[in-house]
Amino acid sequence: MRNQIPLTNAAECCTPVGRAEITADDAENLATVFRALADPSRVRIVNLLATSADPICVCNFTEPLGLSQGTVSFHLKKLVAAGLLEREQRGTWAYYSLRRDLLPRLAGVFELEGANA
8 A cells, every 4th residue: 555645735746757866755746646637627627727817616617527516526626635726615615726836836847857858
């Protein structure tokens, strides 16, 4: 059984894969983020949030994605757990936003730091 890394830290700790050596923890963090984005519906959720100026209610994802609210909630939970989204409760509805502060760090995942190019 693998050691569990706190998922909320996964996206915050994105070590470039081109770094000469990465630790097992770094690799697990990257894998957590990659797994969270390895589903087309989750990529579309990130796209919807990236192109929205405001947080989006969970109920507003169902129509553009063509998925039930339960399925959308499942995907949102995975993205929140990976640290890619923030969730805000407003009454009975949950609103989601992309953690834009992490985008530069995520973009740097494929930088070649000291690796042979």
